[in-house]
Amino acid sequence: MTSQVSQLPSSSPLTSNKDEMRPKADFQPSIWGDLFLTCPKKDINAETEQRHQQLKEEVRKMIVAPMNNSTQKLNFIDSVQRLGVSYHFTKEIEDELENIYHNNNDAENDIYTTSLRFRLLREHGFNVSCDVFNKFKDEQGNFKSSMTSDVPGLLELYEASYLRVHGEDILDEAISFTTTHLRLVVASLDYPLSEQVSHALKQSIRRGLPRVEARHYLSVYHDIESHNKALLEFAKIDFNMLQLLHRKELSEICRWWKDLDFQKKLPYARDRVVEGYFWISGVYFEPQYSLGRKMLTKVIAMASIVDDTYDSYATYDELIPYTNAIERWDIKCIDQLPEYMKPSYKALLDVYEEMEQLMAKHGRQYRVEYAKNAVYTSRNIYFIQKR
Structure with missing residues (x-):
C-alpha cells in the first residue's frame, strides 16, 4: 500500500538516545478495577422469556390499534420510544407515523399535540415544517402568554425545538421562551411532572443516550397516571434482559483486556476499555449488534493504545x-x-x-480492509504530528 510512511528514514537502533526526553503522560487510572469481571452470572428463565414475548405481542397490537385521536397514538408511540423498546416495533411505528403525517389535521391541534407530532415525525425523518408553530404567536410575533400555564405543552415545545435545523428562527425563539418559563415553574410542580421538567432542562431527549434515558424514564413513567401497565412491564423485563446481555459482553471484554496485561506492560497508556464499551453502546445498544459492540470496543481500545504510544511515550526513533x-x-x-x-x-x-475470521463466516471479510485503512490513516497523522 502506498502511503507517506513508505518514505520514512531507516530505523535507528532500538535503544533510544538516553538524552532524549520522553513525553510524560499523567492519565488517571481506571476507576472500575475488576468490577465487571466479577459480575454475577445470571440467565433469564424460561418463564420470564415467555412473558416477555407475550407482552411484546400485546404492545405490538396496541401500537397498530385504532385510537380515539392522534394525541393518544402519539403519546403511546412516544412512551414506547422513551422506554427503550421501540427497536422491537420499527416497522409498526414507521407505518403509524406515516399515516399521521399524511392524514392528521394539524390545524386543530393544541401546542402539546403539535409539538409532540413535530418531534416524533422529525425524529423519523419526515419533512415537517416548523411553520406549524406560527399559530401559537400573537400579533406582535411573540409566543402567546396564555401558553405559559400549559406546562406539559411548554415541555413538549421545548423538546421539539431541539429538532431544529439552521435558519429555523421560530424554534430558536421557542427554546428561549420555554426554557425561561419552565425554569420559573419547575419548583412549584408536583411529581412526576416536576421530575420530567427538571430532567429535560438538564438534558433534552435529543441530546440523551437512549439506554440512559430509558432507565430514567422507567422510574418516571410508573408514576404517570395514564401509564400503560402492559407496556411498563414489558419495558422493565426488556431493560433487564438487555442489561444482562450488556454486562456479559462487558465482562468478556474486560477479561480480554486483563489478559493482555497492558496495565503492567504499558503503564503509560490509558485504561479506558469500559468507557469504550459505553461509547459504542450509545450507538448500537440492540441485542442483534452484540458482535459489533464487542469488536468495536476492542478496536477503540487498541486505537487508544496506538495513540498513547505515539503521543505519550515513544521517541521519534522508536516510532x-x-x-x-x-x-x-x-x-x-x-x-x-x-x-x-x-x-x-x-x-x-x-x-x-479475529474480526476478519468472524466476518468470513458471513462472507464479508473484505470489509476489514476498510477498517485497516483507517488505522493506516491514523498512524500517518500520529507520525506527522510527532515530527
Missing part, C-alpha cells in the same frame, strides 16, 4: 520501525520493535485477525 510495522501489517515485523512495543503490536494484529 520509525513502529510506523513501518503498522504499514506492513505483518507479525514478522515484531522483531524490529522495542520490547515494550511488541505486546501492543501483536494485540493490534490479533484484533483485526
